[in-house]
Amino acid sequence: MAQHHHHHEHEGVALSDAAKVALEKSGEQWTDMRAAIFDVLAGFEKPASAYDIAEAVSKARGRRVAANSVYRILDLFVGANLARRVESVNAYVANAHPDCLHDCIFLVCDNCGQATHLDDDSLSTGVRAAARKAGFSPERPVIEVHGRCADCD
Template sequence: MARHAHHEHSGADLAAEAEAALTRAGEQWTAMRASVFAALAAQARPVSAYDIAEEVGNQRGKRVAANSIYRILDLFVRTNLANRIESANAFIANTHPGCRHDCIYLICDDCGAATHLDDDRLTGALRDAGSKAGFADVRPVVELRGLCRSCAG
């Protein structure tokens, strides 16, 4: 399997890298965006915009509208700070926001855990197939569903 080399960040290092990546993209790192990213990064599983809205609202002591969270999450996806898990309509923090490549997610149908996998040969082949079919700016979204090792055990 061809692996893409990158450094996985966590904790304060992940937040600092996310801020730097967003700033490099020409966007501002606001207090609200920082709160949304912190809530997202604190989760081990993909979470919905509604879950994040509730968490951020609890932290701020006032209700936060889910549509505001969706706008921020869409920005995070566009700027590589988060990935959208399409099959679950949920989001997960990208632990290597400064590194742009395609990810494959293995998603457990039982516990909801999402495991990130890199295989540049597979995603490269999907990009090539899309290009040959006349599509530009192809971004593979690959999700495999099944049971994780713990749930299958």
């Protein structure tokens, strides 16, 4: 039986504020560059690569921002639960509820590139249990399903 609870889905300024609070709780600072990268990431409709984000931040700031700097900040965001990495396409999405930690499942449309994020702890709990049964210590399950979204079907 899946455990469900209500997520407060943040948007816009509320999402940036929630991300700032979550990052500071993890002991990190919310710098201007981190804020700029988070705001750009949150503005994408689809998963964004570090290069997409670097280009958008560079345009907004009027000076070049290196993709490797963006990667470092994205790694920090993933570690602090502000962003999720869609592993199979090497891209990132902002976490709309950074104050809540779950293993997530991505439904990735191979046609349009949209990635829908689902929380289903019952599935990831089973994956973790199977890993432990095999003598493996799971850190974080990565579950992605590729196919076609309802809009493309």
